[in-house]
Amino acid sequence: MYPVDLHAHTVASTHAYSTVSDYFAIAKQKGIKLFAITDHGPDMADAPHRWHFMNMAVIPRMVDGVGILYGIEANIKNLQGETDCDEQMDKQLDLIIAGFHEPVLQPMSREENTQAMIATIASGKVHIISHPGNPRYPIDIMAVAQAAAKHNVALEINNSSFIHSRLGSEKNCIEVAKAIRDAGGWVALGSDSHVAFALGGFDHSLKVLKDIEFPEERILNVTPRRLLNFLESHGKKPIPELASL
Numbered sequence: 001m002y003p004v005d006l007h008a009h010t011v012a013s014t015h016a017y018s019t020v021s022d023y024f025a026i027a028k029q030k031g032i033k034l035f036a037i038t039d040h041g042p043d044m045a046d047a048p049h050r051w052h053f054m055n056m057a058v059i060p061r062m063v064d065g066v067g068i069l070y071g072i073e074a075n076i077k078n079l080q081g082e083t084d085c086d087e088q089m090d091k092q093l094d095l096i097i098a099g100f101h102e103p104v105l106q107p108m109s110r111e112e113n114t115q116a117m118i119a120t121i122a123s124g125k126v127h128i129i130s131h132p133g134n135p136r137y138p139i140d141i142m143a144v145a146q147a148a149a150k151h152n153v154a155l156e157i158n159n160s161s162f163i164h165s166r167l168g169s170e171k172n173c174i175e176v177a178k179a180i181r182d183a184g185g186w187v188a189l190g191s192d193s194h195v196a197f198a199l200g201g202f203d204h205s206l207k208v209l210k211d212i213e214f215p216e217e218r219i220l221n222v223t224p225r226r227l228l229n230f231l232e233s234h235g236k237k238p239i240p241e242l243a244s245l
Contacts, residue, residue, distance in 0.1 A: 002221040003033040007190025018196035036069035041084035061241035071095035075104040081119025099130030133172035149185030160192035162204035
């Protein structure tokens with residue numbers, strides 16, 4: 001099991017069921033060293049207010065040897081790749097994930113979905129694209145993977161897509177992983193937990209990576225330091241409290 005989970009939701013997104021304290025406890029129990037809280041951006045109907053993201057610094061960086069990243073799963077809003085994570089929010093956050101969500105942006109044509117995703121990648125304002133294998137949003141997978149590699153943005157292989165959400169994603173996820181492998185880009189694994197018990201669950205995602213012989217040196221979750229270095233390469237400041245991870 002890899003000790004970093006980059007995608008988890010709390011009760012702040014009201015279709016999720018665990019608190020930050022719940023996540024720390026489960027992380028400790030499972031041997032997870034670093035996890036990110038990435039509640040939905042404020043344009044989602046049940047998302048927290050933008051103040052939630054502005055105030056995340058009140059959460060201790062380390063609890064019982066487990067570190068936390070302050071994050072968001074922002075919503076891609078349009079063809080120009082704009083999201084609902086504004087500049088002030090970004091300054092308070094460590095990790096910006098962005099993806100398509102139907103309440104904010106309805107599925108478009110393959111060409112338009114691809115345009116919006118690549119524009120988001122090229123914006124320089126996101127670190128990871130969430131669940132790009134969603135079959136509701138067909139994309140030119142190779143073009144997206146090449147753009148992600150060029151701009152040092154990771155594409156997520158989302159474990160929840162295989163078991164709860166976005167069912168029917170498996171074929172696309174395999175193709176996404178192959179395209180990232182061939183483009184030389186980064187993969188990010190996310191449990192997309194909506195309850196703390198699911199934190200660190202990557203079984204289905206890891207099977208896909210193993211089956212296509214994806215190089216482990218291009219998986220962000222292998223060590224906390226690899227992930228932290230990746231964020232620093234995007235201009236995020238080092239986090240002193242996490243230096244020991």
